[in-house]
Amino acid sequence: MGWQMKLVSVGCALAALCFAGAFASPTLAAQTNAPHVLAAMPPAGGAKGTVLLVYKGLNNTIVFKKGVAAVSNPSTGIYCVTTTVPLPAGALPVVTVEWGNSVGNSLLAYWVDSVFDCPAGQIDIRTYDFSSGAPVLSHNVAFTVFVE
Numbered sequence: 001m002g003w004q005m006k007l008v009s010v011g012c013a014l015a016a017l018c019f020a021g022a023f024a025s026p027t028l029a030a031q032t033n034a035p036h037v038l039a040a041m042p043p044a045g046g047a048k049g050t051v052l053l054v055y056k057g058l059n060n061t062i063v064f065k066k067g068v069a070a071v072s073n074p075s076t077g078i079y080c081v082t083t084t085v086p087l088p089a090g091a092l093p094v095v096t097v098e099w100g101n102s103v104g105n106s107l108l109a110y111w112v113d114s115v116f117d118c119p120a121g122q123i124d125i126r127t128y129d130f131s132s133g134a135p136v137l138s139h140n141v142a143f144t145v146f147v148e
Contacts, residue, residue: 051083051093051123051147056101063101063142072118077137079125080118081145093123093147101142106130109143123147 051067060073070082093111108128118124127141 051081051087051145053081053145054098054142055079055145056098056142063098067147073139074117075137076139077127077141078117079127079143081123081125082121083123083147086121087123087147091147093125093145095125095143095145097127098142098144103140104129104131104138107138107141108135109141111145 053065053068053071054063055061055071056063060071062068062071067084068081069084072080072082074080095109095111097107097109099107106129108130110126112124112126114124116124123145125143125145127138127143128135129138129140130136
């Protein structure tokens, strides 16, 4: 065996010992495999001030709402959500496509932190269809919104 082969063999053996030693350490194993306590879930009624909305843009239907007073649609693919209680400062709405009621497969839904299309205090949501290769505002996108 050549000296290069011996060097590679020795290096591999040392690496294997170090690697095996890390997993054999009872202290390390106890730390990484210790059970974790999950945070308590909110009560079934939800947290105070929670906003939930499932909206079907195709025919302007609210499928489910909680904490939502109204939804307006000033133009194609733009939705303004009025909540029943003011949103706390720094609230970050989570918006996603609701695929079961949408038409298409290259879709996007998100909120905009601005007052371009909706009055201050409302959640401004945009929905897009990318099926043509470019983003086009669309009513074909159903969406969900969650704010806590």
